[in-house]
Amino acid sequence: MKKICIFLFVVIFVSMLQAKVNVITKSIVVYPEKEAGKIARIVFNTDTPGSFLFIIKDAKGNIVRTLSTGKINPGQAFVDWDGRDFSGNVVGEGEYSVSIVTGISWVPDEKFGKNGKIGLETMEIKVVDPEKITFKVPGEIKKITVGETEYYKTDNLSIAGPNYIIKEGNVQINPTGGAKKDDIVRVEYYDPFYLENPWALDVDEAGNLYVLYRWKTESMQYPATTLVKITPDGKKIVDDFGNGGKIGPFSGHASQVIVNEKEGRIYIAATHDSGHSTGVFSLKTGAFLYAIGGWFEGGKSPKTTRTPAGIVLGSDNKIYIRGFIAYDRTKEKDKGFLYGENPIAKRHSGYPPLIDNYWGPSMESCLEPDCFYASAYQSDIAKIKDTGTGFAELYHIYLNGSPVGMSFDTKTGLLFAALRTLKGEVGVLHDTGVSLNEMWRLKDNDLGPTHSVKIKGDYLYVIEDGISPVSRIFEAMKKANIEPLGKNRISRYKINFEQENDVCKVSVKK
Numbered sequence: 001m002k003k004i005c006i007f008l009f010v011v012i013f014v015s016m017l018q019a020k021v022n023v024i025t026k027s028i029v030v031y032p033e034k035e036a037g038k039i040a041r042i043v044f045n046t047d048t049p050g051s052f053l054f055i056i057k058d059a060k061g062n063i064v065r066t067l068s069t070g071k072i073n074p075g076q077a078f079v080d081w082d083g084r085d086f087s088g089n090v091v092g093e094g095e096y097s098v099s100i101v102t103g104i105s106w107v108p109d110e111k112f113g114k115n116g117k118i119g120l121e122t123m124e125i126k127v128v129d130p131e132k133i134t135f136k137v138p139g140e141i142k143k144i145t146v147g148e149t150e151y152y153k154t155d156n157l158s159i160a161g162p163n164y165i166i167k168e169g170n171v172q173i174n175p176t177g178g179a180k181k182d183d184i185v186r187v188e189y190y191d192p193f194y195l196e197n198p199w200a201l202d203v204d205e206a207g208n209l210y211v212l213y214r215w216k217t218e219s220m221q222y223p224a225t226t227l228v229k230i231t232p233d234g235k236k237i238v239d240d241f242g243n244g245g246k247i248g249p250f251s252g253h254a255s256q257v258i259v260n261e262k263e264g265r266i267y268i269a270a271t272h273d274s275g276h277s278t279g280v281f282s283l284k285t286g287a288f289l290y291a292i293g294g295w296f297e298g299g300k301s302p303k304t305t306r307t308p309a310g311i312v313l314g315s316d317n318k319i320y321i322r323g324f325i326a327y328d329r330t331k332e333k334d335k336g337f338l339y340g341e342n343p344i345a346k347r348h349s350g351y352p353p354l355i356d357n358y359w360g361p362s363m364e365s366c367l368e369p370d371c372f373y374a375s376a377y378q379s380d381i382a383k384i385k386d387t388g389t390g391f392a393e394l395y396h397i398y399l400n401g402s403p404v405g406m407s408f409d410t411k412t413g414l415l416f417a418a419l420r421t422l423k424g425e426v427g428v429l430h431d432t433g434v435s436l437n438e439m440w441r442l443k444d445n446d447l448g449p450t451h452s453v454k455i456k457g458d459y460l461y462v463i464e465d466g467i468s469p470v471s472r473i474f475e476a477m478k479k480a481n482i483e484p485l486g487k488n489r490i491s492r493y494k495i496n497f498e499q500e501n502d503v504c505k506v507s508v509k510k
Contacts, residue, residue, distance in 0.1 A: 040506050042067075042098065043078040051439040053101035053430060054079050055412070055499075056506075059094055066413040068430040070437035083508055086367045086413060088433075096506045103498035104428060104440045109459060112492040113234035119195045119489025120466060125185040133173035139191040141171070146179045146186070192235050197466045198490050199225065200361040200405060202259040203456040204283075207232030210266065211490065212257050214465075215249075225254035227268060229286075234492070242286030251275030253307045255360030256405075259283060260313060267319065267329070269311040269360065276304065278311055278321060280329070290332035293321055303337040310363030312372040314386060320372055322363055324384065324391045341390035344376050361452050364406040364415070366431065373415060375403040381417060381429070381436060397436040399427055405452025405463070414439070416460060418450035424486075426453055426462060448487040455495075462491045 042054060054067040065086055067079040085091050108116030120142065125135050127146075144151040144164055151173065154163040162177035171187075173179060190196070196215040203209055209230040216223040226248035229238040237245035248254075250268070253275030258267040264283045271279035277294035281287060293305030303325070310322040318338070319329035328336030364373045370386040371394070381403050382396035401419030408415050415436070417427040424447020428440045442460075451465040464486025 040081045040083070041078050042081070042504065043076060044100075045076050046072070047074050049073050050102060051437070052077075052079075053412070053414075053439060054081075055099045055101060056081060057097050057099070058091070059096075063411055064091055064096065066430065068432055068437045068439060070430075070435075070439070081506070086410075091508055093509055094507070096508060097502045098504045098506065099499055099501045100503055101497045101499050104442065105496045105498070106442050106444070106460060106493035107496070108444075109492040109494050111233060113490075114191055116493070117489050117491045118192065118230075118234045119190065119198060119464075120487060121189055121191045121489075123187045123189070125187070127179050127181055127183040127185060130179050130181055130183075131175045133175070133179060133185065134170050135185075135187075136169060137171055137187055137189050139189040140194050141166075142188040142190060142196070144171070144173075144185065144187050146173075146177065146183050149178060151177060193237055195228070195488075195490070197223075197488060198451075198463045199254075199465055200256050200452050201454055201461060201463065201490070202257050203454055203461065204259050204261055207456070208238060209234070209461070209490075210257050210259055212254055212268065214252055214254075216252075223252035224249035225252055225271075226250070227254075227257060227266075227286075234490070247281060247286040247288075250279070255309050256311050256363065258311060258313060265289070267311055267313065269308045269321070275307050277333070278305065278308060278319065292319060292327050292329055292332065292336065293325065294333055296334055301334075302340055303334040309360030310374065312363045312365050314365075314372070315369035318386070320363065320386070322360065322374070324374070326386060326391075339389055343384065343391055343393035344374060344382055344396075347382075347393060347396075361405040364408050366408050366415075367410060367413070373406055373408065375406060375417065381406065381415070383431065383436065395435050397429065397438060399438065401425060401427065403427065404450075407453045407455045407460075409455045414455075416453045416455050418453045418462070420449045420451075422449065424448055424450050424462070424464070426450060426460070442493075444491075444493075447491070449485065451486055458495050460493045460495050462493065464489055464491075 051071050052069045055063055056065045058064055069077055069079060083090055110116055127133055149162050151162040151164050154165060157165055157174045160176040163174045165172050195213055197213055199212045199214050201209055201211045210227060211230060212225055212227050214223045214225050226246050228246045229241040231238060239245050250271040253270035254268055256269040266281040266283050268279045272291040273294035277291040279291050280289045296303045305321045305323060305325055308322040312320045314320055317328050317330050319327050323340055324342055325340035326338040362375045366373055372384055373381055374384055375381050380396045380398045383394045385392050385394050401421045403417040403419055405418045406415055413431055415429040419425045419427050424444050426442040430437045430439050448464050450462050452463040454461040466485055466488025
């Protein structure tokens, strides 16, 4: 644990622990920015470098605000609190406790799926008798290989060659396929059910998962996307939803899913109109209701939502669609069009490879209903504001690791970002209200490149996709030395904070 000493710089009147802290906030309520000094300044020393998150709670234990330092060197530092909550409102009178988070860790949730994971698994069998290679596989087979030779499934073994059959739950390898004694048979299979190339997900209040996954058969020129509803433990498909627990298939462009229980709807980006419109579905049944946006006037209309790589729900029935375009989400097709503008493209002087064209998910909501986060693939994460007539970038942060999908934790103000590093990493950022601070990196050597994340309560879901992007994007990724493929699965982790509680108390009085 990092050693921390806490002091309070008394601008109003602040003291440590047992002593009362009096913060005069009346002038801050009226003029929070104009009257400099009307703040509680928390000064501290640390003998190790690191990032520190300050959590401010009310008397009931509710988190009203978090503050952060970003990465700092050993020595003295401070954070300021202006007596306001996450939404910028002055908090009520009362006593507030301050705790410090000095680090973050995660552990696989063994109750989820198999050892905390669902999706693609691998097993290996050593050949003892080449004339009789038989074994059981606990899930649906994706691929069987012996050395460099891939075996294909057939109805019987009458045809010589590298093939196999499944009979009464047992896999039988054709002895004419060329396998020799001591060769290794490698089997890739889905456990506990088919889940090829998971792409994005959301989680409802009951813990059910709504997962978009992309798949492609040999006869298909382009991949398709399906949404499946999975039980909270990750072990079953919810059969009474959609068609056997699934809705789709959709265009292979489908990129992001949002579950809105208040509205009883599911929003999925890029499902209809050749992947250019956002589909709206019934949360209860999975039935399709209508589509928002689409391809208009040959793509020349400002209403066109071109293969959107992300969506976010805003206030006043707005939906923000990557591009960026604002629509009224209660209206179909182009009837709800409001306005559009892309400040990220302006900053990057156009559309360099992957800045805005990667197939998401690439947007996430934040505390302010008129703002959202957008990842610029291979580059950064920006906070975007709806101005009422267009969009403006408030600030951004460059992240080494090519961010893709993100998830915002309203409880702590932390933003989790999937990173395209060779070994699995998730970036943890904090929105201070004026900047994004990179706080920590969660790492697990068992993970490959991560594609999307979802924070729900104390748990973080991490997606590793398993498909090659289209050629243009694939080539750009290779040039940028970005690993294109994950390990084709979903993992769930329990998030733990290294925390020192109640390091000081602040009394707010008006």
